[in-house]
Amino acid sequence: MNFKLLKKFAIITNSLLLLAGLFFIIYPTIIYQEYAYGIYSNNLFTEILIFGIVLGVFVMLWSIFGVLAVQKSKIMMQAAYNVGMIMLFLLSIAILAISCVVQYQVPNYKNDEDCTQQSVLIQLKQLNFKSSQTLCQNECLCNFQGTQSQADNLGITNYDNKDSNPVRVQDCQIFENFNLENQNDNSSILQLFEEVFGCSGFCSQNSYYLFSDLNNGIPNGDCKAHVINFVEDNILALVISSSLITALLLSCIIVNVLFYLESLKSRYSSK
Known part of the structure; x- marks a missing residue:
């Protein structure tokens, strides 16, 4: 593959990670605004919001690190970036898997109207x-x-x-x-x-x-009823968004690994 074209793809996919980082911040914020003002202000949704902000900031910073690694063509930076991407990818797969299982199970719990089956x-x-x-x-x-x-x-x-x-x-x-x-x-x-x-x-x-x-x-x-409504209102959006983010992360891994291999090939062929 053309090295310059591969470099552009790597920069584009890394830049798209900024959107994923923004999503991890925006979506928990929306959930927090809608549900966090119950009896107690310090509750589960505060923890979800904090986790989302921390994860979102990390993803955004990691995407910037990936762009720098590509631009500078530093082998060690690219290797470190790819290891981090694989870890994020595994986390995304876990979130997607849990979301799919929950979505599949929701009808069983909803239809048990008298709480006599589950x-x-x-x-x-x-x-x-x-x-x-x-x-x-x-x-x-x-x-x-x-x-x-x-x-x-x-x-x-x-x-x-x-x-x-x-x-x-x-x-x-x-x-x-x-x-x-x-x-x-x-x-x-x-x-x-x-x-x-x-x-x-x-x-x-x-x-x-x-x-x-x-x-x-x-x-x-x-x-x-409140719990079922909450899950139904959010689980489909979580499944779709986690699927898109998982696909994005996989694309980033493939492109950046290819770029890393091309960088290695170029480096050692020039010696």
Whole structure:
């Protein structure tokens, strides 16, 4: 292949990586703006945003490094760049594979409307049901900060305004006696859902929060519905974008490896 033409291709593909870097910054920012203003400002989407910005900046800087390596025709720089590209390519493949698996599985979880078929959904439903019969009920005195009328409207029957009382079901002594499968991990999952989506309940809707802080207001729906909607809204875009980025990275690797080999050939043939 013509060396000058190959060099142009290498510069073009490296420059296109800047777009991939921008995507890693812009897309998490959009997600953050849409979902990060729930009960807590410091939540999962903040971490996603930070990861996206760090990865995006790294990709952009690496693309600049690739252009410099091509322009200067430095063998060691090109070798280092290609190793980094292969690592990015493997990461991209992993993201694409996970995205495809999630997209394939979503209908199975969505169609399990009563949470009676998928084991994870069954566990979350059982834990939520048991917790709804515990926190602020006869088995667990809670620290509810509202009035008696508000407590009655929410179905709260056992409460007292003392800071020593639990505000989430995980703080109830009886919680450890539930003996449900994966209950500690699942309670963390349900707490995350409540904090991120402002929901409470699973295949049901609770009138107050169970796994975060019951005084945070009134939940806005069933957590399962919120999670499914979130995944459906974003998974197709993630599959398409990760496919395009994976293809771009593969193109960059092929072109830059060819350029590296041509550089080696040119270097040693001139000796």
